Amino acid sequence: MFSIKNFGLTALLATMLVGCITHDENLLVGESASASATKIINSPRSAVAGNLLIKFNEQATLAFEKSERKSDITRSGIEPLNHALRTIGATSIERLFPIDPRHEERARKAGLHYWYTVSFDSNEQLEKAAKSLAEVAEVEMVQYNTIFSYQPSKSVVVKEGPTTRLAVDKVNDPYFKDQWHYYNTGSGIHEKQVAGMDVNVKEAWLHCTGDPSIIVAVLDDGVDYTHDDLKANMWVNKGEIANNGIDDDGNGFVDDVHGYNFCTADGKISWKDSHGTHVAGTIAAVNNNGKGVCGIAGGDGSGNGVKIMSAQKFNADMEGDVAQTARAFQYAANNGAVIAQCSWGYNTAPNGQPAIISDKQFKDSDGATYSAILYFQSMKNSDVIDGGLVIFASGNDGLGQSGYPAGYRDFISVSATGCDGMPTYYTNYGPGVNISAPGGDMDRHGNGGGVLSTLPNNRYGYMQGTSMACPHVSGVAALGLAHAKKLGKKFSLEEFTSMLLLSTNNIDAHMASYEEIAMKYTGKMGTGSIDALRMIMNVEGVPCVNLPKGQLAMIDLKPYLIDQGRDITIIDNDTDSSLIISNADKEKLGITNGPRIFNGKLIITCEKAGHALINVQCVLGEKEAGSDDKMGGRASTKKLAIVVRDGHSANGGWM
Amino acid sequence: MKITKIFVAIVALCAIVACNPNSGSGNGGQTNSTWSDTGSPVGEWALTEWNGSKELPMGVYLRLNEDNTFDLYQHTLSVLWVHYEGTFSLKGNSLTGKYSDGSDWAEYTIKYNNEAEPKQIKLTRKDDSNDVAIYTATEIPTEVTDQSSEAVNVRSIVIEKFL
Numbered sequence: 001m002f003s004i005k006n007f008g009l010t011a012l013l014a015t016m017l018v019g020c021i022t023h024d025e026n027l028l029v030g031e032s033a034s035a036s037a038t039k040i041i042n043s044p045r046s047a048v049a050g051n052l053l054i055k056f057n058e059q060a061t062l063a064f065e066k067s068e069r070k071s072d073i074t075r076s077g078i079e080p081l082n083h084a085l086r087t088i089g090a091t092s093i094e095r096l097f098p099i100d101p102r103h104e105e106r107a108r109k110a111g112l113h114y115w116y117t118v119s120f121d122s123n124e125q126l127e128k129a130a131k132s133l134a135e136v137a138e139v140e141m142v143q144y145n146t147i148f149s150y151q152p153s154k155s156v157v158v159k160e161g162p163t164t165r166l167a168v169d170k171v172n173d174p175y176f177k178d179q180w181h182y183y184n185t186g187s188g189i190h191e192k193q194v195a196g197m198d199v200n201v202k203e204a205w206l207h208c209t210g211d212p213s214i215i216v217a218v219l220d221d222g223v224d225y226t227h228d229d230l231k232a233n234m235w236v237n238k239g240e241i242a243n244n245g246i247d248d249d250g251n252g253f254v255d256d257v258h259g260y261n262f263c264t265a266d267g268k269i270s271w272k273d274s275h276g277t278h279v280a281g282t283i284a285a286v287n288n289n290g291k292g293v294c295g296i297a298g299g300d301g302s303g304n305g306v307k308i309m310s311a312q313k314f315n316a317d318m319e320g321d322v323a324q325t326a327r328a329f330q331y332a333a334n335n336g337a338v339i340a341q342c343s344w345g346y347n348t349a350p351n352g353q354p355a356i357i358s359d360k361q362f363k364d365s366d367g368a369t370y371s372a373i374l375y376f377q378s379m380k381n382s383d384v385i386d387g388g389l390v391i392f393a394s395g396n397d398g399l400g401q402s403g404y405p406a407g408y409r410d411f412i413s414v415s416a417t418g419c420d421g422m423p424t425y426y427t428n429y430g431p432g433v434n435i436s437a438p439g440g441d442m443d444r445h446g447n448g449g450g451v452l453s454t455l456p457n458n459r460y461g462y463m464q465g466t467s468m469a470c471p472h473v474s475g476v477a478a479l480g481l482a483h484a485k486k487l488g489k490k491f492s493l494e495e496f497t498s499m500l501l502l503s504t505n506n507i508d509a510h511m512a513s514y515e516e517i518a519m520k521y522t523g524k525m526g527t528g529s530i531d532a533l534r535m536i537m538n539v540e541g542v543p544c545v546n547l548p549k550g551q552l553a554m555i556d557l558k559p560y561l562i563d564q565g566r567d568i569t570i571i572d573n574d575t576d577s578s579l580i581i582s583n584a585d586k587e588k589l590g591i592t593n594g595p596r597i598f599n600g601k602l603i604i605t606c607e608k609a610g611h612a613l614i615n616v617q618c619v620l621g622e623k624e625a626g627s628d629d630k631m632g633g634r635a636s637t638k639k640l641a642i643v644v645r646d647g648h649s650a651n652g653g654w655m
Numbered sequence: 656m657k658i659t660k661i662f663v664a665i666v667a668l669c670a671i672v673a674c675n676p677n678s679g680s681g682n683g684g685q686t687n688s689t690w691s692d693t694g695s696p697v698g699e700w701a702l703t704e705w706n707g708s709k710e711l712p713m714g715v716y717l718r719l720n721e722d723n724t725f726d727l728y729q730h731t732l733s734v735l736w737v738h739y740e741g742t743f744s745l746k747g748n749s750l751t752g753k754y755s756d757g758s759d760w761a762e763y764t765i766k767y768n769n770e771a772e773p774k775q776i777k778l779t780r781k782d783d784s785n786d787v788a789i790y791t792a793t794e795i796p797t798e799v800t801d802q803s804s805e806a807v808n809v810r811s812i813v814i815e816k817f818l
Contacts (some may be wrong), residue, residue, distance in 0.1 A: 065762055611713075641713070646783060651758045652737075
């Protein structure tokens with residue numbers, strides 16, 4: 001997990017700023033000072049000098065787009081803005097989200113065209129400039145372009161250069177035997193290692209290993225696309241010619257062959273740190289190539305792995321700003337990605353406490369990133385799913401809540417476990433966390449207890465963190481989408497997310513015999529630990545509930561939704577049966593009253609034989625769903641099939 | 656944490672997707688041809704249509720053997736495949752059976768569609784003429800036959816009577 005400094009603090013400071021800003025009447029143009037102050041949504045701390053992000057209202061955007069600003073940026077068509085631009089000595093004002101003609105209509109629908117970035121002399125006082133722009137009535141928001149930064153990741157190199165072929169079960173990648181996080185035998189790492197505490201890929205691979213149509217965008221530092229164990233699974237923008245300085249495919253980006261470097265604004269992906277390359281390997285290192293490690297959705301060696309797109313948002317100095325982050329999401333959406341893999345988040349406040357504690361606070365303090373992520377989620381880039389999955393690491397601060405953006409209720413937040421199946425010492429847990437996965441614990445279990453994956457320059461090594469847990473979930477999600485592709489199945493984003501979060505094993509039961517751990521973490525590691533085979537199973541079909549014809553029956557739904565003990569709360573519905581079953585199916589099955597869901601049980605009487613789907617509303621991971629103001633579990637709808645047939649044999653046989 | 660049954664289910668589910676005549680194009684069988692009273696039920700069959708619906712959430716394979724024994728593989732209670740066995744009897748067009756635990760089948764009228772490719776049989780329950788099931792000849796996937804759980808493991812159907 002990156003240690004992203006200071007950015008989390010901005011929300012708190014922004015809130016404070018609203019209350020204590022000093023009025024400067026001389027600066028007022030179109031707004032009162034208090035009104036304009038509320039438009040500045042975050043703090044200038046760690047912000048890019050000489051640069052601000054602004055969001056116009058709709059009318060101003062239209063006027064601005066028709067203006068003659070290209071010849072003179074102070075001829076924007078909005079006089080108060082012209083005045084402010086002159087005041088701060090603006091040198092440019094450009095769209096934050098570049099125009100991609102293929103998707104401009106969708107971008108406008110999502111409101112991305114309201115956002116602009118304003119550049120000016122870096123010696124100009126940033127806060128003064130922000131106030132000047134905030135005082136323009138047509139400006140709705142001003143956001144400091146905060147720089148994210150992180151410390152170099154700890155990695156332990158285990159092998160450099162070419163590796164030898166070694167047959168290991170279905171795959172011949174020599175280090176697969178050391179990837180306990182994929183297949184944990186219970187020995188070889190540490191005395192506390194527990195068999196089965198893994199993501200269960202071996203059995204899942206019997207059914208699916210990947211599909212090249214599934215593209216996972218790694219928003220991170222650059223992925224070493226030349227790595228022997230990655231290059232075959234790197235996304236290739238076929239419309240682009242490398243290094244010719246031309247935007248061949250007209251997507252708005254020059255030389256973006258394997259992705260784009262948003263920090264240097266060119267197609268030259270770089271990988272000074274190992275983080276992005278390590279994350280990418282967990283998702284899609286090439287399998288069965290006789291080299292190095294395996295990736296969860298890395299294919300079977302025949303070129304059928306999922307594809308990795310490198311959306312580089314951290315530079316060689318391990319820094320990146322809000323604008324680069326937001327553009328990376330837009331790029332991923334516009335160029336085919338269905339999963340955004342995000343092993344980063346805001347840092348804690350200086351006192352070690354969470355800097356952001358609610359969805360509302362997140363939305364209010366980072367409008368640019370929030371808008372970009374919503375855009376990514378809205379993009380349908382595959383026949384299999386009608387939107388983009390956004391998967392974040394929960395954070396490495398050992399806090400009793402997820403970090404942000406991970407904790408936002410519509411994103412997936414991943415916490416970390418070790419080779420003993422227990423929560424790691426560093427993982428965030430509690431509200432906002434949706435699911436768990438192996439992240440490794442090298443402090444407790446030695447280097448081998450870390451996650452083993454690719455490192456730049458054809459190396460391999462161990463790393464630990466929720467950053468390493470996160471790509472396990474991304475990989476399993478990619479595998480599930482690949483399997484759905486194979487079967488010709490289609491899911492909504494909401495349906496698939498529910499299936500993913502229910503593709504878990506019971507971590508609470510595993511912890512139960514360790515009182516201290518159980519007291520701290522029970523019910524706080526999301527729905528459980530991700531399991532690739534369960535993902536495949538969930539993609540395959542919905543469970544069937546058999547019902548007798550003409551009898552009132554009461555069915556406990558929980559066993560059909562999830563293994564006993566995992567954290568799921570079924571929502572009672574005693575008032576609106578149309579939310580449970582369609583009226584057409586009610587008529588088909590002769591249901592004249594209800595059905596109801598009460599105390600986790602379906603109460604139903606069907607007078608006619610047949611089958612139908614029912615919807616069960618539930619909350620995954622917590623007792624209550626999260627909201628703008630309160631972090632919580634994920635509201636979800638699970639489908640079950642009911643099969644109504646009279647006179648089933650007493651033993652349940654079909655005949 | 657590994658559950659063998661789940662593995663079994665997955666293998667079998669993959670198999671039925673691949674083999675179920677409903678799941679692929681061009682092999683769905685024909686149900687509009689003439690149904691005949693003559694034919695043989697012996698063989699391996701997959702449930703492909705029930706009460707007019709071909710999009711079935713459950714899976715059923717039935718093997719009717721020459722010696723009047725049967726093997727039934729189904730996933731109707733969950734995604735797990737379950738194996739039943741027993742004997743069946745054919746008198747004229749009347750098909751009955753008994754599970755190895757002594758439970759009876761329902762009684763069916765059987766019709767044959769020998770012109771369909773692959774062949775089909777239609778079983779209509781005698782106590783409910785609306786309950787019509789069409790089975791299509793298919794080879795039962797070995798993953799299903801080899802790895803299904805025995806019925807005894809899943810008899811608790813989790814249905815509770817209200818009051």
